[in-house]
Amino acid sequence: MIVGEDDRSLDDRPDEVTSPASGRRRNLLWFRRELRIHDQPLFEALDPGRDEVVAAWVLDPRDHLDVVQDFSRAGNHRLRFLLETVRALEGALQRSGVRLVVRIGSPEDVLPDLCRDLAIDRLCFVEAPGTEERSIERKLEHRASVAIKSLPPETLFQIDDPRGFARDLPEVFSSFRRTAERGLALAPSRPTPSRLLPLATHASFDFGSVPEVGAFGLDDEPSDPRAVLGFEGGEPAGLDRLRDWMFSGDHLKDYKVTRNGMLGGEYSSKFSPWIALGALSPRLVAEETFRYERERVANDSTYWLRFELFWREYFRLYLLKHGRTLFRAAGPSAMPMTWSGNERRFDAWRSGATGIPLIDANMRELRASGYMSNRGRQLVASFLAKNLGVDWRWGARWFEHCLIDYCPAANWGNWAYAAGVGADPRGFRGFDIVKQARRYDADGAYVAHWLPELQELSGSKRHAPWLAGGPAPIVDPARSLEVARRRWESAEDFCRRNP
Ligand SMILES: Cc1cc2nc3c(=O)[nH]c(=O)nc-3n(C[C@H](O)[C@H](O)[C@H](O)COP(=O)(O)OP(=O)(O)OC[C@H]3O[C@@H](n4cnc5c(N)ncnc54)[C@H](O)[C@@H]3O)c2cc1C
Numbered sequence: 001m002i003v004g005e006d007d008r009s010l011d012d013r014p015d016e017v018t019s020p021a022s023g024r025r026r027n028l029l030w031f032r033r034e035l036r037i038h039d040q041p042l043f044e045a046l047d048p049g050r051d052e053v054v055a056a057w058v059l060d061p062r063d064h065l066d067v068v069q070d071f072s073r074a075g076n077h078r079l080r081f082l083l084e085t086v087r088a089l090e091g092a093l094q095r096s097g098v099r100l101v102v103r104i105g106s107p108e109d110v111l112p113d114l115c116r117d118l119a120i121d122r123l124c125f126v127e128a129p130g131t132e133e134r135s136i137e138r139k140l141e142h143r144a145s146v147a148i149k150s151l152p153p154e155t156l157f158q159i160d161d162p163r164g165f166a167r168d169l170p171e172v173f174s175s176f177r178r179t180a181e182r183g184l185a186l187a188p189s190r191p192t193p194s195r196l197l198p199l200a201t202h203a204s205f206d207f208g209s210v211p212e213v214g215a216f217g218l219d220d221e222p223s224d225p226r227a228v229l230g231f232e233g234g235e236p237a238g239l240d241r242l243r244d245w246m247f248s249g250d251h252l253k254d255y256k257v258t259r260n261g262m263l264g265g266e267y268s269s270k271f272s273p274w275i276a277l278g279a280l281s282p283r284l285v286a287e288e289t290f291r292y293e294r295e296r297v298a299n300d301s302t303y304w305l306r307f308e309l310f311w312r313e314y315f316r317l318y319l320l321k322h323g324r325t326l327f328r329a330a331g332p333s334a335m336p337m338t339w340s341g342n343e344r345r346f347d348a349w350r351s352g353a354t355g356i357p358l359i360d361a362n363m364r365e366l367r368a369s370g371y372m373s374n375r376g377r378q379l380v381a382s383f384l385a386k387n388l389g390v391d392w393r394w395g396a397r398w399f400e401h402c403l404i405d406y407c408p409a410a411n412w413g414n415w416a417y418a419a420g421v422g423a424d425p426r427g428f429r430g431f432d433i434v435k436q437a438r439r440y441d442a443d444g445a446y447v448a449h450w451l452p453e454l455q456e457l458s459g460s461k462r463h464a465p466w467l468a469g470g471p472a473p474i475v476d477p478a479r480s481l482e483v484a485r486r487r488w489e490s491a492e493d494f495c496r497r498n499p
Contacts, residue, residue: 026199028115028146029055030107030125031100032133033407034154034278035089036235039189045124045149046193054118054199055093056101057086058110063132065216069394071401076218077370081233081404085277087210088234097198102208108139115146118201124149129162129319130408131327153320156282156313157184166320171333172424173314180310189283226449227369229265231273231404238274242288245269252292256301259308262362262373262446269305272405273371275312282309315413318423326412329391331421337491339391346390348474349383350398352450355473357463358437359383361450368450370404375440379431381418386430386484387475392419420488428488433477437463 029042035057046053064074064082074082090100103110115123127137127150141148152162157180159165170176213220223230231237246252251266261267274280286306293302322332329339348354352363362376372380377399385392396415400406416422420429437460441447444462448454454462466472 023050024197025051026119026121027051027053028111028118028120028123029053030111030123031055031057031089032125032128032278033276034126035085036238036279036281037089037092037096038192038235038239039281039284040192041126041151041154041190042124043193043196044190045151046196048193048195048197050197051122052197052199053098054101054120054201055089055098056103056111056114057089058107059102059104059211060107060136061104062106068397071398072216072218073397073400074406075370075401076213076221077223077402078404078406079216079218080213080220081231081273081370082277083210083213084233085235085274085279086233088236088279090210092235096196098196099198099201099207102210104211106136108136108143111140112144115144117205118199120146122147122149124151126151127153129153129316131319131323133408134323153316154278155316156186156286156309158187159184162317163320166317169314169317169321172426173311176314176317177307177310180313186286186306187283189281189287223370224368227365228263228371228373229270231270231369231371233273233277233279233404235274235279238271238280241269241271241274242280242285245271246288246292250296252289252305253297253299253301256299256304259304260373260375260440262376262440263449268373270371272407272410276405276407276410282312285309312410314423316409318413319409326416326422327393329393329421331416331419332423333416333421334495335421335491336494337419337421337487339385340389342388342390345388345474346384346394349380349388349390349395354383354388354475355466355471356383356433356477357444357447357451357454357465358433358441361447364450366399366402370402372403375436377414378418379433379436381415382429382431383433385415385419387433387477387480389480389484389487392416392421428485428492430481430484432481434463 025047027046031042034041064072064079066073086102090102093100101114103114111123114120123144123146125137128134137150155162170179245266249266251258255268258267271280271285275282275285286309289302289305319326325332330336349359350363352360352367354360359380362372362380365376366372381392381395384390384395392415396412399411399415403411413422417424441463443459444454444457447462454465457465457468461468
């Protein structure tokens with residue numbers, strides 16, 4: 001735990017904006033998606049004997065409140081989880097005497113003003129792999145009239161120059177994994193400094209406060225009681241989940257077997273919401289898997305959690321490599337597919353009303369809780385892009401709105417992959433939804449959990465309610481998949497003839 005040097009309350013602090021001690025440097029640490037104290041890259045940039053610190057977090061309305069299609073970029077669950085996370089960070093920093101300034105606005109406007117008002121010498125931040133984030137960083141470099149310390153994007157592996165590394169990233173995940181496992185070490189988590197020097201500020205300085213979800217006109221609905229977990233934002237809750245799932249519950253040893261589940265809190269780690277906002281460090285998670293292996297057991301499951309973190313690393317590097325092309329309809333693989341803009345189909349998909357229970361249950365879970373299993377995400381993404389033929393980017397945007405673990409690289413990378421326009425662009429892949437239902441929800445318990453109207457049907461009949469007099473699904477699963485296959489093959493054929 002960080003111990004602040006200055007225990008005085010703010011009002012007791014000297015009414016001045018420059019530090020009385022000569023040789024001190026006044027730092028503004030801009031927290032973005034590393035909302036934690038442990039394994040904190042920003043602290044690495046500090047000279048503990050010299051650097052005074054104040055922190056800032058900026059809610060950028062363009063990222064959260066802008067409306068795309070007919071919904072805001074962040075929905076209520078995502079915003080609630082984010083604001084809880086920032087509140088926890090504010091508390092943790094404050095316990096070490098460091099204050100968090102909270103602002104709403106464009107970081108490239110807000111931060112230069114803050115630097116001026118607080119007589120800052122140096123602005124520090126961690127670069128993000130996203131393209132919008134990168135353009136903000138560039139504007140900031142032009143506008144801020146202070147020294148800037150920008151740290152490279154966070155990585156799980158020891159990679160000194162992630163941008164340079166990403167230039168040669170293989171297009172196929174397994175090649176990356178093999179190269180990384182052979183040639184790269186996992187980076188150790190960073191030590192937590194024993195103290196930080198708080199920056200002295202005017203007693204009248206307005207630090208702002210973390211807003212409530214309601215301030216943005218969104219309902220602060222509690223998560224649905226049927227959700228897999230009562231997700232609470234913030235570093236302490238993330239660290240608790242790590243300890244509880246891995247050690248107290250001892251679930252890691254079975255992870256590879258259970259990870260395709262959809263029902264309940266323990267089939268997978270559920271670390272993603274905390275990892276996505278940086279409230280839980282992936283480096284720490286990887287280290288804890290090794291500790292588990294030393295103290296308990298090492299098997300395929302204990303390795304597999306690290307394997308999934310490698311996927312996350314891959315998609316972050318993939319976004320660094322491909323930039324804006326990841327957000328285009330043809331994706332990084334430049335696949336000339338035609339996508340439909342059929343709003344009726346999209347609405348049926350997002351509201352869980354396609355008539356196919358496994359799709360509808362997953363989509364209702366997403367909307368009600370802000371979370372969906374990895375199995376569910378793969379199925380619904382494939383269904384929208386393949387069976388319904390709807391522009392996959394609409395689905396990615398809906399996920400962006402809903403998911404409490406939304407992360408640009410993981411979301412858009414996985415969506416492009418599912419649509420067949422991203423990484424591993426080999427051959428047509430689509431799910432036979434009937435087979436998937438038999439395999440992953442044989443007794444229909446999951447679909448009945450989210451679609452109570454199916455509870456009257458027994459077992460596998462829950463997956464075909466139309467056979468028991470219910471409405472027919474909006475598309476025939478087998479026929480629509482066949483149409484998608486032909487669309488994909490003709491796009492592939494076009495590519496072959498026009499290399
Ligand atoms: C269409 C689609 C969209 C997705 N969008 C996101 C997203 O916005 N944010 C996000 O974190 N994950 C996303 N994923 C990946 C994955 O579904 C979630 O990370 C996982 O379901 C989270 O649950 P968990 O923490 O229990 O995962 P676990 O199975 O316990 O995995 C452990 C951790 O590994 C990482 N991880 C696992 N699978 C993947 C993957 N395929 N890609 C990247 N990282 C992975 C996550 O950080 C996760 O917390 C998406 C997957 C698909 C198919």
